[in-house]
Amino acid sequence: MPETKVWVLQDPRAGTAAQALGIAEALAEPFRAIPLGWSGLAALPLPWPSLWGLDAATRAQFAPPWPRLVISAGRRAAPAARWLRARGARTVHCMRPGPGAADFDLLVLPRHDDPAPAGNLLPILGATHRLTAGKLAEARGAFPALGALPGPRIALLLGALPAEAATRIGQQARALGGSVLATTSRRTSPEAASALAAALEGHPHSLFRWGDAGPNPFLGLLAHADAIIVSADSISMASEALVTGAAVFLADPGGLGPRHRAFADSLVTAGEARWLGPEAALFTRAGRNETTRVAEAIRERGLV
Structure with missing residues (x-):
């Protein structure tokens, strides 16, 4: 088997896998x-x-x-x-690993988990992901109709929440802007999606319901937004929203647990x-990409 100096252990859950894959992509090194x-x-x-x-098929790799x-x-x-570390590899791990946390060369944990200080710890805001400025630029060109809606354009990203x-x-x-660019997610109920559609009726908007035909405009919404509203139950969507330079608002869907509120x-x-x-107003901020910061820390520590 030819040598590839970076391996990514890809969890079957898409959100967990994206955290490791995003770091590998940010390193811009060939990886397996x-x-x-x-x-x-x-x-x-x-x-x-x-x-x-691991199952037998995975162990064989x-x-x-x-x-x-x-x-x-x-x-x-x-x-x-x-x-693999016992065989000479350096290790970077996202999320709490359970036993053996000290074994990792770099442990990437979210600040909201309140991790204890350690020499191998890198606390970050939210979670790492695969979103980049380049992907946002591509999406801006791929969804021109969203950019034609009146500004300020408010992207609205919903997770799981009741209809009310x-x-x-x-x-x-x-109330925040000239138009609303909305999308539901796989966790949004049909009742909540219908309630959102009724709330936006008569106002310039675009609404993509999870499962609708055509390409998912999620990246296009982020690319064209002047502000982004994210329901606070979605750590991944909120973390991706930070990459943009748009104002980010967190919406309380009700029933937030202690971890999501933290x-x-x-x-x-x-x-x-x-x-x-009710008193929310647009504000300015610079984009922030925690995945890029993790990749920089890996290089600074000489791990690759």
């Missing part, structure tokens, strides 16, 4: 992605470096030449990353977002 399949032992908090949590750097995310991938919250947030989005408060405390409310 290994899709992970789990064995029945994967759910156990394996305390030692091991491939026991672990063969020399070994990588110089392994990037992983999620607790189940951590024992395999530690196993969708109505409230839709009305607040209308996440939202971490963005507000850092001056990167504000809570959406």
Whole structure:
């Protein structure tokens, strides 16, 4: 097998995989992605470096030449990353790894998890992702109709929420600007999507319901937005919104747990977002890409 100096252990969950893949892409080094399949032992908090949590097909892909750097995310991938470290690889891991946190050369954890200080720790706002300024530029050209809507254009990104919250947030989005560029997600119920549509009726807008025909305009919404409203239950969407230079507002969908509220408060405390409310007004901010910052830290530490 030819040598590839960077391996990405790719979790089957898209959001978790994106955290590791985004870092590898930001490094701009050739990398090999290994899709992970789990064995029945994967759910156990394996305390030692091991491939026991992987199924046989995945274990067969672990063969020399070994990588110089392994990037992983999620607790189940951590024992395999530690196993590769025992064979000389340097390791970068996103999210809490369970046992063996000190084994990683760089541990990337969100500030809202309140991690204890450590020499291998890099706290970040939110989560790493695959969004880049280049992808936003491409999306701006791919969705010109969104740019033709009157400004200020308010992108509205909804996750899971009740219909009454969708109505409230839709009305607040209308009050902020000349048009609303809205999308639901796979977690948005049909009832909430219909409530949002009713709230936007009569106001210039574009609404993409999850599952609609045609390309998903998510990146186009971010690219053309003067402000972005994200329901605070979605850490990934809010983290991606930070890349833009648009004002970012966090909408409370109701029922936020302590972790999601801590996440939202971490963005507000850092001056990167504000809570959406009746008195909300547009503000200016610079874009922030935490994935790029992680890639820079990897190079500064000589891990690749």
